[in-house]
Amino acid sequence: MSNTIPEGWAINQLGKLTDVRSSNVDKKTDDTEIPVRLCNYMDVYRNNSITSEVEFMEASAKQREIDRFTLEKGDVIITKDSETPDDIAVPSYVSESLTGVVCGYHLTLLRPHSNLANGQFLSHLFQLQSVQHYFYLLANGTTRFGLTADAINAAPLLIPPLPEQQKIASILSSADEVIEKTRAQIDKLKDLKTGMMQELLTKGIGHTEFKDSPVGRIPSNWEVGAIDSFGVDILDGDRGKEYPKEKDFYPFEHCLFLSAKNVTKKGFAFTTLSFITKEKDELLRKGKLTRGDIVITTRGTVGNIAFYNDEAPFDHIRINSGMAIIRNKSEALDSQFLHLLMNSPMVSEQVELLAFGSAQPQLTIGIIKGLNIPKPCIDEQKAIASAVSSVTKRLQLATKKLALLESAKKALMQDLLTGKVRVNVANVSTAQQEAVAD
Secondary structure, X not given: OOOOOOOOOEEEEHHHHEEEEEOOOOOOOOOOOEEEEEXXXXXXXXXXXXXXXXXXXXXXXXXXXXXXXXXXXXXXXXXXXXOOHHHOOOEXXXXXXXOOEEEOOOEEEEEEOOOOOOHHHHHHHOOOHHHHHHHHHHOEOOOOEEOOHHHHHHOEEEEOOHHHHHHHHHHHXXXXXXXXXXXXXXXXXXXXXXHHHHHHXXXXXXXXXXXXXXXXXXXXXXXXXXXXXXXXXXEOOOOOOOOOOHXXXXXXXXXXXXXXXXXXXXXXXXXXXXXXXXXXXXXXXXXXXXXXXXXXXXXXXXXXXXXXXXOOXXXXXXXXXXXXXXXXXXXXXXXHHHHHHHOOHHHHHHHHHHOEOOOOOEOOHHHHHOOEEEEOOHHHHHHHHHHHHHHHHHXXXXXXXXXXXXXXXXXHHHXXXXXXXXXXXXXXXXXXXXXXXX
């Protein structure tokens, strides 16, 4: 899988480095068989590391299957077949001793020969893009893709001496630990934000008296009404003869013209972009955003919300025909607070209930105008928005940190797992190097 071989490294077949065992143990239980816990496809697909924290499935197996497929610390498991070739040879490392856990169907167990290969190193190596691509090309099938036992055994891997494998594995695993801690921090912040929104948008700040309302139980001094009764305009886009056609779009121009891909459940996503010229923009009458506007999708996937605040990197944006603009014109309503409400269950549940059409759900301007929302006093609105915003900013910083860490880890893998950058390992004996090449 590489045209150049670093000094001391060697290309060796996977079947010579490990004992390859393709499992046939499935989740079906049989009273005549022995109860086991099953490590299944999704356990491997979702976890880089198999530990006791994984919720294994209850199953049963024959004694010979238990003897052959019970997991041991240091094993590597890979997916051997899947619905798409992209999900072939996804690895997971058994990082601790487990009791009674058996490798399941659709998986292959790799048990490294201890004098030749390190399981943790192999699990990282299988994540390398060139290795993944190699198995992608070998995956056979039409509706389901898979690797034969011969293909797995014969896979050529570029391998350093064992001490160097161990050092590389240690470095990459340390990077993984930092990444996992950051992911855990992000998960906690997401839970905190969700809980905070639920608490503040239904109970407010410092209230002791509550009342029932069309949006649930809320503080007794809050108002409740249709969204357009609070000085909010719901605006459609321009659908006239000047509505852009395919020939009117450019990779970059004066005005971003939103597509369904740009307004997601998480807000704006500016990955796939289409623009129109200034001349075309000026021909259109309705549907141009101003800062502080909220965009809601109204056709297909309805109810996705995006907030056009100062963080959006484009000064000129127009909605398409499957969207509407929610524009706050009232000084008694805070736009950030309104954005929180539009993302809350009290509004999303109304949208889900009122959307019509089975093949392609839709929302009308009238439906959106009639959505009920609560309205505290303006000072409380701003306090609620500020509290949630502080958590949102922490979440954004953690997410950016995670992206940087994952990018750095990917570059580190490319350097270390190909031998482009060598680690300093003392006492790598000639015998050890020859063992890898043998």
